[in-house]
Amino acid sequence: MKMLLKYILIGNSDVGKTTLAWRYKFDDFRDYFISTVGVDVQVKSYPMFNNDIQILLWDTAGQERFESISSAFYRDSIGVFLCFDYSNRKSFEDIPKWMDLMINHLPDYHHIVLVGLKNDVSNKHVTELEAKMFAKKHGIDFYSVSAKTGENVEKMFMNLTESIYADYRMNKIKIPQVLGGIKIQKDKRKRYYCLWW
Numbered sequence: 001m002k003m004l005l006k007y008i009l010i011g012n013s014d015v016g017k018t019t020l021a022w023r024y025k026f027d028d029f030r031d032y033f034i035s036t037v038g039v040d041v042q043v044k045s046y047p048m049f050n051n052d053i054q055i056l057l058w059d060t061a062g063q064e065r066f067e068s069i070s071s072a073f074y075r076d077s078i079g080v081f082l083c084f085d086y087s088n089r090k091s092f093e094d095i096p097k098w099m100d101l102m103i104n105h106l107p108d109y110h111h112i113v114l115v116g117l118k119n120d121v122s123n124k125h126v127t128e129l130e131a132k133m134f135a136k137k138h139g140i141d142f143y144s145v146s147a148k149t150g151e152n153v154e155k156m157f158m159n160l161t162e163s164i165y166a167d168y169r170m171n172k173i174k175i176p177q178v179l180g181g182i183k184i185q186k187d188k189r190k191r192y193y194c195l196w197w
């Protein structure tokens with residue numbers, strides 16, 4: 001059986017979303033900046049407990065005005081990674097705007113993770129403590145990562161995937177129908193946020 005999980009990277013332009021997706025997929029550092037247009041998707045699979053889990057990591061364009069990010073980008077996202085850059089204070093201050101924008105478009109079952117990117121830099125304008133406090137206040141997880149050194153990248157995605165899988169095993173994610181496979185769908189409105197076959 002295969003399980004598809006849609007994760008999405010959100011945050012201001014230049015915070016390092018594409019570089020994070022690159023590190024995740026290729027375990028390599030992409031040392032240049034080409035602004036993402038629209039959305040890129042990286043796919044990564046791993047076997048887990050006899051099942052094949054496939055992560056679709058959506059990397060959105062941060063340069064767009066907040067309002068122009070289509071709600072379709074958020075739809076069916078089971079994991080949302082809100083990204084800021086330690087060397088860019090504004091990217092942290094803008095996090096609540098990104099939260100406001102996406103929150104109504106997410107499926108009922110979702111996880112939100114705050115991600116502090118570029119934790120390798122020396123010129124930090126955001127402290128880990130304030131990021132932790134922000135995450136605590138909003139009841140979300142927080143990871144301090146670097147796509148340059150790779151610190152915490154695999155761990156962050158793996159921890160979320162394991163926790164979703166555990167919820168699935170404990171029937172916290174509803175599976176209402178079987179049709180050539182099993183579809184996991186949202187309770188009331190008929191949207192699918194992951195798919196087994």
Ligand code: GTP
Nearest residue numbers: 013014015016017018019035036062118146147148
């Ligand atoms: P948009 O596509 O415009 O939304 O930007 P983005 O958030 O995808 O930024 P991108 O990944 O293109 O990275 C921007 C710049 O930051 C690039 O020059 C990267 O090399 C650099 N960068 C990304 N991650 C890190 C990191 O972990 N450490 C350091 N030092 N630099 C990084």
